[in-house]
Amino acid sequence: MVIVYALVFFTGGGKPEPKLGIDLQGGTRVTLTARTPDGSAPQKDQLDKAKQIIEQRVNGLGVSGSEVITDGNNLVITVPGTDGRQARTLGQTARLYVRPVENVQPATPQQATPALAGQTAAQAIAAAKALRQAPGGDAAANQAAVSKLTAQMAKTDCNPRNTDPLQGNDDPSQYLVACSQDGAQVYLLAPQIIDGRDIADATATTSSQGGAWIVQVEFRNAARDFWPKYTGANIGKQTAFTLDSRVVSAPQIQGAITTPTTEISGSFSQSGAKDLANVLKYGSLPLSFKSSDAQTVSATLGLSSLRAGLIAGAIGLVAVLLYALLYYRMLGFLTMLSLIVAGIMVYGIMVLLGRYIGFTLDLSGIAGLIIGIGMTADSFVVYFERIKDEMREGRSFRSAVPRGWARARRTVWSGNAVSFIAAAAIYFLAIGEVRGFAFTLGLTTILDLVVVFLVTHPLVALASRSSFLSKPSVNGLGGVSEVAKERRLAAAQSGAGAAASQKESV
Numbered sequence: 001m002v003i004v005y006a007l008v009f010f011t012g013g014g015k016p017e018p019k020l021g022i023d024l025q026g027g028t029r030v031t032l033t034a035r036t037p038d039g040s041a042p043q044k045d046q047l048d049k050a051k052q053i054i055e056q057r058v059n060g061l062g063v064s065g066s067e068v069i070t071d072g073n074n075l076v077i078t079v080p081g082t083d084g085r086q087a088r089t090l091g092q093t094a095r096l097y098v099r100p101v102e103n104v105q106p107a108t109p110q111q112a113t114p115a116l117a118g119q120t121a122a123q124a125i126a127a128a129k130a131l132r133q134a135p136g137g138d139a140a141a142n143q144a145a146v147s148k149l150t151a152q153m154a155k156t157d158c159n160p161r162n163t164d165p166l167q168g169n170d171d172p173s174q175y176l177v178a179c180s181q182d183g184a185q186v187y188l189l190a191p192q193i194i195d196g197r198d199i200a201d202a203t204a205t206t207s208s209q210g211g212a213w214i215v216q217v218e219f220r221n222a223a224r225d226f227w228p229k230y231t232g233a234n235i236g237k238q239t240a241f242t243l244d245s246r247v248v249s250a251p252q253i254q255g256a257i258t259t260p261t262t263e264i265s266g267s268f269s270q271s272g273a274k275d276l277a278n279v280l281k282y283g284s285l286p287l288s289f290k291s292s293d294a295q296t297v298s299a300t301l302g303l304s305s306l307r308a309g310l311i312a313g314a315i316g317l318v319a320v321l322l323y324a325l326l327y328y329r330m331l332g333f334l335t336m337l338s339l340i341v342a343g344i345m346v347y348g349i350m351v352l353l354g355r356y357i358g359f360t361l362d363l364s365g366i367a368g369l370i371i372g373i374g375m376t377a378d379s380f381v382v383y384f385e386r387i388k389d390e391m392r393e394g395r396s397f398r399s400a401v402p403r404g405w406a407r408a409r410r411t412v413w414s415g416n417a418v419s420f421i422a423a424a425a426i427y428f429l430a431i432g433e434v435r436g437f438a439f440t441l442g443l444t445t446i447l448d449l450v451v452v453f454l455v456t457h458p459l460v461a462l463a464s465r466s467s468f469l470s471k472p473s474v475n476g477l478g479g480v481s482e483v484a485k486e487r488r489l490a491a492a493q494s495g496a497g498a499a500a501s502q503k504e505s506v
Contacts, residue, residue, distance in 0.1 A: 001341070004348040012355040018347070019354030021362030021436070022067065022080050024306045026299040032075040032289035042073055046286045051075055056282040075289070078297060080360045096196030096280055097172050099189035101238035101250055103150050107158035107179060107186045149175055149188050158183040178240070180247045182267060187247050189240050193230060198223035202280035204273035207265070213273035215264040217280065224260075232256030248276065309363055313370040317343075320377050328384055330463060330474050335380045338456045342376050342447055349443065365436040368423075372444020375419060379452045382415070383408040383460070397472075401464040405457055412452055420445045 008016050034042040034050070047070055054068050054075065067078045158179035172192040179186050200220035207214050219227055231239075231253050240250040241264050249266040268276070317339065324332035346369060353359035386408040390400035423442035427435050463469040 001345060001348070004345060004352065008348050008351050012352075014355050016351055018350040019080060019358070019360045020306070021360040021365070021433075022078060022297070022299065023362050023433075024299055025080060026297055027078050027080045029076060029078045029295045029297050030291050031071070032077065032291050034073050034075070034287045034289055036287065042287050047073070047075065050285045050287050050289075053282055053285055057278050095245070096199065096241060096243050097192035098194035099176065099192050099240050099242060100234070101187055101240050102146065102175070102190050103153065103188040104238070104250070105153050105186055107156070107183055108154055146175070146188070149177060153177055153186045153188055156186050158186050176242070176245070178242055178245055178247050180250070185247070187240055187250065189242065189247075194219065194223045194227065196280065199280055200224075202277040204268075204270070204277040207263070212265065213268040213270050214266075215268070215273050215277045215280070216261040217264055218261045227262065228256055228258045243276065243279075305363055306366070309366045309370075313366070313373075316370065316374065320374070324377070324380070330469055331380075331384050331460065334456060334459045334463065335377065337459070338380065338451050339373060339376060341455050342373055342444075342451045345447055345451075346373070346444060349447075359439075360436075361440075362433055362436050364433040365440040368437040368440030369444055372441050372448065375416075375445065376448040376451060379412045379415070379448055380456060382411050383452070383456065386411075387460075397470045398464040401461055405461075409453075409457075412449070416445050416449055 034047060036042055051068055051070055054077065066080070067076075069076050156177050156179060172195065174191060176189045177186065178189055198219050198221050199217055201218045203216045205214060205216055206212065232255075235253050235255055238250050238252050240247045242248065249264045251263075251265055264276070321332070321336045321339065324335040326332070328335065350359070350361055354361070383405065387397075387400050387404035389407075390403045391397065395403065420442055423438045423445060426438035427442065430438060468474060
């Protein structure tokens with residue numbers, strides 16, 4: 001608990017509050033308008049495929065509570081909170097290519113100049129492509145065409161606010177004039193040597209050298225064998241990774257890369273690296289999209305529903321605690337203490353999950369938490385009843401605790417295993433808010449085991465060693481003790497009667 005709350009208050013810089021879902025706090029909506037190269041309407045299967053990939057990206061960010069719906073030729077993404085950056089990132093086409101760098105220059109400010117400066121650059125690209133592919137092409141003419149592209153670099157708009165760069169001009173088989181993501185540099189790039197569809201996996205991590213955030217990419221198919229050969233033959237040259245026609249990284253090859261993974265480095269923040277890894281991992285969208293301005297949407301249920309849910313959970317918890325105190329007395333007090341510990345841990349973990357993986361707590365998630373904490377109380381009842389069973393057989397409270405625990409923990413393990421399997425099945429098979437319910441239910445199931453094994457049982461074991469707490473009037477087990485005494489008396493009387501009968505017969 002100390003570690004969890006040290007992370008809550010001393011890392012992340014945010015408020016110690018869970019992130020709330022769309023139904024409780026509202027969110028930000030971004031509309032993605034599909035565009036095809038010839039301007040025709042997109043096909044339904046293309047929109048369905050794009051929606052499926054975006055939903056996978058949403059799931060890749062964690063249980064974020066985002067919604068993706070199809071509206072005509074548009075995809076509408078709604079994310080919790082007021083930050084529309086995440087929604088725009090989810091809509092990236094993720095057209096990643098690896099291209100050799102032919103030239104690089106500092107970008108110059110432009111005055112409303114479209115990226116690639118229109119058809120002139122496109123024509124130069126086509127000319128360079130034709131000369132490059134012509135058998136025995138004139139090297140001087142080829143160099144002249146590339147020189148045109150080099151001159152065109154000075155006219156390219158690299159303003160990072162240009163959210164629609166190079167649309168329709170990024171043919172991977174052609175030369176490309178592209179900007180860096182921060183707009184500081186402009187590159188002349190040769191045709192692609194590796195397609196992003198040959199990416200097997202992508203993971204955001206920190207560099208072992210400087211601690212900066214990087215993206216580790218693992219290639220597959222022919223690219224897996226080609227990349228070591230290419231890097232070995234081009235040591236000292238720059239190679240660019242382009243995403244949606246912008247250069248995300250252009251590292252210099254220091255040596256042959258023979259490891260399964262390659263690092264994409266750049267000025268990445270933690271969220272930027274995770275976003276990039278997410279869109280690369282789940283593949284390219286079959287359509288390009290133009291995003292609208294982010295719009296704030298109101299909560300579908302509101303804080304009054306949250307307040308009602310919390311009040312309902314509190315009433316149920318208080319009822320359980322009162323019953324436990326009346327029925328188990330001292331053991332009921334230990335139940336109350338254990339449930340308080342479980343609730344505090346759940347709250348801290350909710351804050352950390354919202355801060356680091358974007359988890360948002362909606363009303364269905366709150367229902368999962370309440371049910372999970374109630375199941376924790378069930379585990380206590382199983383344990384205490386096993387102790388009572390041992391005492392009914394004539395054992396003292398102190399000797400009944402370890403024996404009762406040995407019997408109870410198997411039941412606790414089995415019950416929680418069934419609950420966790422059910423929660424996992426619901427999480428992987430369901431969609432939308434039901435996944436949030438399954439996630440919180442599974443989380444509290446794990447916490448149930450932690451609390452019972454590391455808090456409740458040690459406390460009961462300590463109580464059994466106290467002469468005061470072992471008194472039947474204190475621990476609430478007086479009735480069981482009386483039953484045990486009656487059984488021992490009955491057994492003694494039965495034994496005495498049997499002995500007398502045997503004596504008479506003799």
